[in-house]
Amino acid sequence: MNKRKVTFTVNGERHELVVEPNELLLNVLREKLGLTGTKYACGKGQCGACTVLVNGESFLSCLTLAVAVDGAEIRTIEGVAEPDGTLDPIQEAFLDSSAIQCGFCTPGMVLMGRELLNRNPRATEEEIREQIKGNLCRCTGYFSIVRAIKSCCEK
Amino acid sequence: MINTRILTQEFDYFAPESIKQVVELLERHGEGARVIAGGTDLINQMKEEKMSPSCLVNIMNVKGLRYIKEDEGLRIGAATKLRDVRAYCFKSRYVALYEAISSLGKPQVWNMGTIGGNLCNASPAADTAPPLLVFKARVKLVGKDGERELLLEDFFTGVNSTVLQPTELMVEIHLDPPGDGAGNAFLKVARVGADISKVSCAVFLKRQGRTCTECRVALGAVAPVPMRVKVVEEMIEGREIEESLVAKASEIVSEEVKPIDDIRSSAEYRRQVAAVTFRDVFWKAWDRAIGGKN
Numbered sequence: 001m002n003k004r005k006v007t008f009t010v011n012g013e014r015h016e017l018v019v020e021p022n023e024l025l026l027n028v029l030r031e032k033l034g035l036t037g038t039k040y041a042c043g044k045g046q047c048g049a050c051t052v053l054v055n056g057e058s059f060l061s062c063l064t065l066a067v068a069v070d071g072a073e074i075r076t077i078e079g080v081a082e083p084d085g086t087l088d089p090i091q092e093a094f095l096d097s098s099a100i101q102c103g104f105c106t107p108g109m110v111l112m113g114r115e116l117l118n119r120n121p122r123a124t125e126e127e128i129r130e131q132i133k134g135n136l137c138r139c140t141g142y143f144s145i146v147r148a149i150k151s152c153c154e155k
Numbered sequence: 156m157i158n159t160r161i162l163t164q165e166f167d168y169f170a171p172e173s174i175k176q177v178v179e180l181l182e183r184h185g186e187g188a189r190v191i192a193g194g195t196d197l198i199n200q201m202k203e204e205k206m207s208p209s210c211l212v213n214i215m216n217v218k219g220l221r222y223i224k225e226d227e228g229l230r231i232g233a234a235t236k237l238r239d240v241r242a243y244c245f246k247s248r249y250v251a252l253y254e255a256i257s258s259l260g261k262p263q264v265w266n267m268g269t270i271g272g273n274l275c276n277a278s279p280a281a282d283t284a285p286p287l288l289v290f291k292a293r294v295k296l297v298g299k300d301g302e303r304e305l306l307l308e309d310f311f312t313g314v315n316s317t318v319l320q321p322t323e324l325m326v327e328i329h330l331d332p333p334g335d336g337a338g339n340a341f342l343k344v345a346r347v348g349a350d351i352s353k354v355s356c357a358v359f360l361k362r363q364g365r366t367c368t369e370c371r372v373a374l375g376a377v378a379p380v381p382m383r384v385k386v387v388e389e390m391i392e393g394r395e396i397e398e399s400l401v402a403k404a405s406e407i408v409s410e411e412v413k414p415i416d417d418i419r420s421s422a423e424y425r426r427q428v429a430a431v432t433f434r435d436v437f438w439k440a441w442d443r444a445i446g447g448k449n
Contacts, residue, residue, distance in 0.1 A: 001165045021168035021211065024198075027161060043159025044199055046349075048263065057238075057266040062159070063198045064267070067168050068191075068213055112262070133348040134261025 006070040010035065011079025019066045026050045026061035029076060037077035037107045041136075048135030051108035052076050058115045077107035080114060090114055090152050097148035101139030108135045113149040121154045128153075159202050170213040174220070174297055174326060177212055181322045182299050184210040190324060192234050193268035195260070196276040220271075220326060228290075229330040233271025237283075238262075240270050248333045250443070251286035251341040251357045258282055258341075261349040271325045274310065277317045277380070278351075284311075284381035285357035286341050288373035290330040298323035311380035336368075337361045338444030342436045343375075344428050346419065352376040353420040356432045358440040365395045367441075372433065377412035377425050384411050387433075401437055405430040 007016045010033060019028060029035045029052070041049035043062050050062040053075040080088045090113045093099070100106050109132060116123050116131040123131070128149045129142075137145060167184070171177050181188050187209030191197050200206040214220060220234035223243045231240060237256050244253035256265065259273070259282040273283045274294065284307070292307040299322050307328075310317050319325065333339065343355035355375035361368045370391040375381045387404045394400060414425035 002167050004168065021166055022162040022164060024162055040160055043202065045195055045264070048261070051263060054266075058263045059267055060195070060263045063195055065162075065168070065191075065194065065198070065211075065213075067170070068194070068215065070170070115262070130257075130348075131262055134263055 004067050004070075006067055008069055008071060009073045011075055017066075021065065021067050023066045024062060025052070025059075025064040025066045025069055025074075028066040029061060029074075035076050035078050039104055039107060041104065046134075046136075047105075048108045048112070048132075049105055051111050051135065053111055053115060056115070056118065058112055075111070075114075077110060080110060088114070090117065090149065093148040093151045094145070097144045097151065099140060099144040099148040105135055105137040105139075109137065109145055113152070116149070117152055123149070123153050125150055157203055162198065162201060164201050164204075164207050166208055167210040168213065169210070170216050172216050172218055174217060174324065177214055177217060177324050178297060178299055178322060180210075180212045181324070184212075186321050188212060188321065190214055190275070192272040193236070193264075195264050195268045196272065196278070214324065227329075228332040231270055231328045231330075233274075233294075233325040233327060234269045235271075236266065237268045237270060237273070238265035240283075241265060248337070249286070249290065249330065249339070251289065251339040251359070251440075252283065252330075254341040255282045255286045255343075255355070255357065258343045258345070258352075258355075270328060274307070274328070275317060275319060275325055277311050277313075277315050279314055279379055279381065280352040280355065280376035281381060282341075282343060282352060282355055282375065285355050285373040285375045286339070287328065287330065288381060288383055289339060289357045289359035289371040290333070291371070292331075293329045294325055295327040295329065296320075296323045297326050302326070304329075308383055313379050333359070334361065336363060336444055338440040338442065340436045340439035340443060342432055342439070344432055351419065354414075354425050354428045354432050356429065356436045358433070358436045360391075360437075360440050360444060362396070362441065362444045367391050367394060367396050372408070372437075374408070374412060374429060374433070377414040377429050379413070382412070384408055384433075386411060396441065401434055404437070405434045408433040 039049040041047045045060045045063045189208035191211045220232045222232040241256040295304045339359040341357040343352045360370045372384045409430040414422040
């Protein structure tokens, strides 16, 4: 295998790494950068727990080769709050709406909400449900998650 | 047991910037080379060890493979992301393609996956295939001996197999212009929102008053390849449309499909649902042909 040097920005910080072609973005984030907020669950792109934003678009990091995001700007759940720890409004909304139980789907859900609101601050409930249709949650029954995202939408 | 956390396979990786370089790399690395675009299908197949390429050629940095333009119909670069195609086709004359991509996977897959990837992976359930078949799409392939263009219906040869040579790359998908008085629609049946189709169907038609002057019908997930149902098209074309004719046509759809039993459905179920799905899609397209929404 031909190792490659890749450069990308993660949560505003620039990283230069040498990776093997078969390394997945998920594992590079978790194991090389210590960002364990991004979760491994199904590993098949079915559950959405590994979702990160690549150049502002939601990607499944368990199906993304690290070499393929060379030059990209990546945002993980660790980069959603302000550097001083102030939570993003959507994170506050998840707390207020009790949209978190075990928490395993939460990083993916928050990032999906963030992506939607960045693109469409006036999203309807239907659009919210479409946005998170590929993110599985086994605890909440989704109602509280939809409510949390909805509460961040402009009226 | 299959480990989905890591990719155990080893391979070389290239990210060329021109179509010429892609073809050269494919030629140099021979049968073991695979083109990778979004990777949502390929990486899964590699994790499941259904595929073990010795070399991956990423085409996402290739210039001139991502575009959508109107030019004697619609021309779409093969590496155009599903999200861009979906956005373009919304409320367009190609709304069946919008409906198909909306039902395909989830937003993450629209961001990663490409229209060419959906076709080249050649799943019998590829959701973009039925609408593209009814739009009489042609695909352009480039290889070491130049380029060739063929109808999409001649592209698929079986489950996950196509006429694409190991040294060829799909570069463009070209849809026919729909023309006046045309309507089209797509519908799929799946267990939950982000699941793979049990049955999918697209219809394109043209009408003059109560007469259907042109009709094309395609179904997915009910045969080894996405299929046109030409017997039904011939039955409908040139005829005045009545409930009874469409009901009869839907029975023929049921007889023509060749579904299998699998984890998602039984063949018997697929046969019955194919008929109903066809009927619903036909009426939707029929209404749209005179400007109706449903």
